[in-house]
Amino acid sequence: MPVLDVVAWVQVSGGQMLAVRSRGRDVLYLPGGKREPGEDDWSALSREVREELDLELDRASFRELGVVRAPAHDQPDFDRVRMACFTAAYRGTMTAAGEVDEYVYVGRGDRHLLAPASRAAFDLAAGHGLLA
Numbered sequence: 001m002p003v004l005d006v007v008a009w010v011q012v013s014g015g016q017m018l019a020v021r022s023r024g025r026d027v028l029y030l031p032g033g034k035r036e037p038g039e040d041d042w043s044a045l046s047r048e049v050r051e052e053l054d055l056e057l058d059r060a061s062f063r064e065l066g067v068v069r070a071p072a073h074d075q076p077d078f079d080r081v082r083m084a085c086f087t088a089a090y091r092g093t094m095t096a097a098g099e100v101d102e103y104v105y106v107g108r109g110d111r112h113l114l115a116p117a118s119r120a121a122f123d124l125a126a127g128h129g130l131l132a
Contacts, residue, residue, distance in 0.1 A: 004078035007045045008032035010065050010085045010125050015132025016105035017125055019114060020052060023099050027115045045086055051098040058089040068120035081117040085124060
């Protein structure tokens with residue numbers, strides 16, 4: 001099966017990482033998603049964050065944190081996920097929008113609530129000293 005290639009926003013506040021629950025999903029994911037044809041990482045991620053959380057990412061602060069690979073969750077056409085993780089400052093007031101029903105900040109005790117690739121991103125953020 002092909003690998004699902006996505007981008008994700010790693011946003012940390014107070015030592016916890018932002019996660020979202022998409023409509024109809026049972027676990028938490030990072031904001032982000034698939035690139036549309038012709039989109040680079042910045043374009044895809046800024047579009048996804050705008051659609052999901054009604055925020056504008058700051059281009060000047062956009063940085064790659066790393067790439068994680070994990071089993072795909074609730075993706076019948078894919079068995080693995082490759083997720084490029086980025087950090088960036090933002091402007092606006094965070095609001096669950098589009099396909100996102102809620103957003104939460106998760107700490108170490110909540111890691112089990114995350115989808116596998118999001119758990120890998122959580123570990124990546126922890127490895128960079130971003131989490132409490």
